[in-house]
Amino acid sequence: MKGVLWRKLNEEVTRVLNIVKLAEQRAELSEDLSDGMKRKLSLGIAIIGGSKVLFLDEPTSGMDVEARRSVWDALLEIRHSHTIILITHYMEEADILGDRIAIMAEGEIRCSGSPMFLKQKFGENS
Secondary structure, X not given: OOOOOHHHHHHHHHHXXXXXXXXXXOOOOHHHOOHHHHHXXXXXXXXXXXXXXXXXXXXXXXXXXXXXXXXXXXXXXXXXXXXXXXXXXXXXXXXXXXXXXXXXXXXXXXXEEOHHHXXXXXXXXX
């Protein structure tokens, strides 16, 4: 599975389920999970196998605040061992998770920089 040796698979699955906070649901079928849990499972599938680059398109869209923060915690836990390219409409999410943020409009990058740079340039509440 995604380049994980068979003898290491159980250990890797356990590690990733702990990261995405789904260890208690390990024995459940994916079809029985809530929508938020399915999104966390999708994140886990992206992480498993040592992927170094993750492309995440609105990974917290449609989640309640608690589930969203759980995904943020997982991403913060892995951010130093992965390159994460994340698309989001939530500025708070970009601020918390992003080392560099690019703002796009009409398919073009209009501005990019660190969260601090963007706050200094455009103001905290712009």
